[in-house]
Amino acid sequence: MDSSLYNTLLLVPASLLAVAFIVTGWRMLVGPNSLDRVLSLDAVVAMVQCALAVYICRTLDTTVTNAMIVVALLGFISTVAITRFRKRDGAQ
Structure with a gap:
């Protein structure tokens, strides 16, 4: 596979993860109750795992x-x- 195509394809999930981090961080700060904050903490843990997976794909x-x-x-x-x-x- 072409290197530039591979990097472009990895840029899509990386940018989606960045947007998800922003939205989840907002929910963690503004959440109306503590259950929303706990759920956003779980989402951050899952997104960190996904970000590490993207890193593995990028650097091999x-x-x-x-x-x-x-x-x-x-x-x-x-x-x-x-x-x-x-x-x-x-x-x-």
């Missing part, structure tokens, strides 16, 4: 796969911990 360097596994485990553990100890908004 597979050493980042360990970081992808760590991000996935930390995202799962943080989600479980937050949902375990979360109280309803306005509850005491």
Whole structure:
């Protein structure tokens, strides 16, 4: 495959991820309740994994796969911990 075509094809998901990061960051800051913030945190974890996958495709360097596994485990553990100890908004 031509190198310029390959780079162009990788530019599309990279730009979509950048837009998704902006929208998700806005939702994390403005979210009307804490559940929206937790969901946006999960979305950020998924987008970081996708960004690392795009990086792997761009550089053909597979050493980042360990970081992808760590991000996935930390995202799962943080989600479980937050949902375990979360109280309803306005509850005491």
